[in-house]
Amino acid sequence: MTVEVSRIYLLDVATGASIDAELRDGIEQEQLDDWRTKWQPALAVVLQELAGRGVPISQWPQSWHWNWDQKSARVQGLLSYRGLCVVAQGETQGLAQIDLTKSCQESRQAGRPLVYLDYLEVAPWNRREIQRPTRFRGVGTALLSAAVQLSLDEGFKGRLGLHSLPQADDFYRGMGMTDLGPDSNYQGLRYFEMTADHARAFLDEED
Amino acid sequence: MAAKRTMTLNLTDAEMQALDELSVRKDITKTAVLRQALRLYQTIDARVERGEKLLFENEETKEKAELMLL
Numbered sequence: 001m002t003v004e005v006s007r008i009y010l011l012d013v014a015t016g017a018s019i020d021a022e023l024r025d026g027i028e029q030e031q032l033d034d035w036r037t038k039w040q041p042a043l044a045v046v047l048q049e050l051a052g053r054g055v056p057i058s059q060w061p062q063s064w065h066w067n068w069d070q071k072s073a074r075v076q077g078l079l080s081y082r083g084l085c086v087v088a089q090g091e092t093q094g095l096a097q098i099d100l101t102k103s104c105q106e107s108r109q110a111g112r113p114l115v116y117l118d119y120l121e122v123a124p125w126n127r128r129e130i131q132r133p134t135r136f137r138g139v140g141t142a143l144l145s146a147a148v149q150l151s152l153d154e155g156f157k158g159r160l161g162l163h164s165l166p167q168a169d170d171f172y173r174g175m176g177m178t179d180l181g182p183d184s185n186y187q188g189l190r191y192f193e194m195t196a197d198h199a200r201a202f203l204d205e206e207d
Numbered sequence: 208m209a210a211k212r213t214m215t216l217n218l219t220d221a222e223m224q225a226l227d228e229l230s231v232r233k234d235i236t237k238t239a240v241l242r243q244a245l246r247l248y249q250t251i252d253a254r255v256e257r258g259e260k261l262l263f264e265n266e267e268t269k270e271k272a273e274l275m276l277l
Contacts, residue, residue: 025209078253079245101247101250112233112235113235113239
């Protein structure tokens, strides 16, 4: 499969400068290698420090146990699943996996297909709850924008859904998504949905 | 977006009507309906090949029915 690459810009927090980055519509071995050899060691340092201070696991970065090797292997070769990543300065800065088999729950668009954002994670050094100041800002928003764009490209009119980890609830509310509340079928995580109107407003704001 | 290739599809009136109705009900183009159908078929087939079953459950009665795939 050929991965398409688009140019995007991230904010370098230390210098305030805008830097070139790549948005890629696939997760390749290079990204999995970065996750294993760069993200995991950086996260391990943080987790060790949290454990040392006796911080309860419930307050750890909530995606700490995610395994991108396994997530990618599970959907290898299936048309229903897509990967996205952001690469800057030769390193993977964010990863996302999308499921195209799900339908809307919001009453105005119930039953219509949407882009379901199964997983979205940014590198530990770009997460404010782990590192301050972060290295780059804009990685999560770039991945979310790409998912909305995929929804448009697939003819789903920008409709998008996701279950949010509690630490990310405010991020998705801030994006103007509808909060449909905790989902008892999905570990009680809150389900958020973007309507076609939300999607248009969101992309206009990003331009 | 990935490059696409074009193919001609011959459908009966009944098939075309079903496609039209799904397109309206799901608010997607007819092409999107067919692409969605292919994705779902491939996903289900892969899971059945792994030894899983496709079941429908009635939310009220909890009655389950297995869908047999060819």
